[in-house]
Amino acid sequence: MTTPTSPLTSTLKVFFNPHFAASEYEFDTTRKAIDIAESLIANPIANVELVDPTFFYQEAERVISLIHSPEYVKAVKTGKPRELAQSSSFVWDKGIFPMARAHTAGMIAATRCALENSVRAASLSSGMHHASFGSGAGFCTFNGLVAAIQTARELGALRILVLDYDAHAGGGTWNIMQKLFDDNVVQVDVTVSPFDTWTPSGESRLDIVDSSDYREAIRTSLDYAASLEPFDFIIYNAGVDIRNSGVSENDLRARERMVANFVGSTPAIFGLAGGYTWGRYNIDDVVAWHRLTISAWA
Numbered sequence: 384m385t386t387p388t389s390p391l392t393s394t395l396k397v398f399f400n401p402h403f404a405a406s407e408y409e410f411d412t413t414r415k416a417i418d419i420a421e422s423l424i425a426n427p428i429a430n431v432e433l434v435d436p437t438f439f440y441q442e443a444e445r446v447i448s449l450i451h452s453p454e455y456v457k458a459v460k461t462g463k464p465r466e467l468a469q470s471s472s473f474v475w476d477k478g479i480f481p482m483a484r485a486h487t488a489g490m491i492a493a494t495r496c497a498l499e500n501s502v503r504a505a506s507l508s509s510g511m512h513h514a515s516f517g518s519g520a521g522f523c524t525f526n527g528l529v530a531a532i533q534t535a536r537e538l539g540a541l542r543i544l545v546l547d548y549d550a551h552a553g554g555g556t557w558n559i560m561q562k563l564f565d566d567n568v569v570q571v572d573v574t575v576s577p578f579d580t581w582t583p584s585g586e587s588r589l590d591i592v593d594s595s596d597y598r599e600a601i602r603t604s605l606d607y608a609a610s611l612e613p614f615d616f617i618i619y620n621a622g623v624d625i626r627n628s629g630v631s632e633n634d635l636r637a638r639e640r641m642v643a644n645f646v647g648s649t650p651a652i653f654g655l656a657g658g659y660t661w662g663r664y665n666i667d668d669v670v671a672w673h674r675l676t677i678s679a680w681a
């Protein structure tokens with residue numbers, strides 16, 4: 384199976400389709416991909432191309448069955464048992480599974496695109512890094528970051544970096560990594576929140592910092608990640624909810640430039656992760672923050 388690509392591999396392919404919002408349950412992470420895609424159509428960013436990942440649904444179901452327990456996958460599909468089906472905090476409806484499968488398919492499609500063409504790619508996926516092997520958590524259903532790791536490993540990538548700069552820590556990702564992968568899959572995480580923190584081992588690293596120290600913490604974290612190179616593949620969880628936690632837009636913009644520079648020519652993907660209309664912000668703000676990541680990578 385190969386990723387459908389145009390001859391112009393220099394465009395940043397950003398995977399998305401309307402199933403990213405298939406759940407009846409309305410939340411920023413089950414809706415914002417639509418607003419971002421509409422914004423990219425109305426006000427395009429040069430060298431960015433939206434691509435539909437529907438072709439990868441079957442593949443997504445196969446990978447989901449490898450990275451989550453059968454009981455949990457069944458619960459998300461059927462709604463039973465209800466407590467497990469709603470462990471993400473979403474009220475269960477029959478659209479939850481198609482929604483989460485589409486987000487996962489986007490990450491798998493982006494991974495295949497990046498590794499098969501040795502380029503950068505992206506998916507408008509979110510709600511991933513708190514999901515652990517046996518349950519959802521913190522508005523995350525299936526762990527698309529781990530789906531990307533699994534896909535990359537099947538494509539022969541040995542040394543893989545997960546860079547998680549969402550405002551919250553990636554304890555769900557770490558939980559599944561410990562179960563499925565060796566020390567050559569490394570997670571480097573900077574968080575401004577104690578939510579879902581984890582205990583690093585090997586080369587992995589977690590920094591919990593104050594929002595006023597954020598830019599310097601990212602610089603230090605990227606210097607550390609650079610000391611571990613080379614990587615065959617980089618997965619960036621590009622949460623912009625640091626804005627909801629008091630980090631300035633200038634610091635977010637600087638972060639995205641630093642990460643894009645760090646990635647360089649290594650095959651890499653990003654997913655959206657957090658970014659909310661909480662506080663004084665609206666969906667236009669959230670779209671604008673995520674566009675900073677897309678622009679930096681394009």
Ligand SMILES: [Zn+2]
Nearest residue numbers: 549550551657
């Ligand atoms: Zn978050």
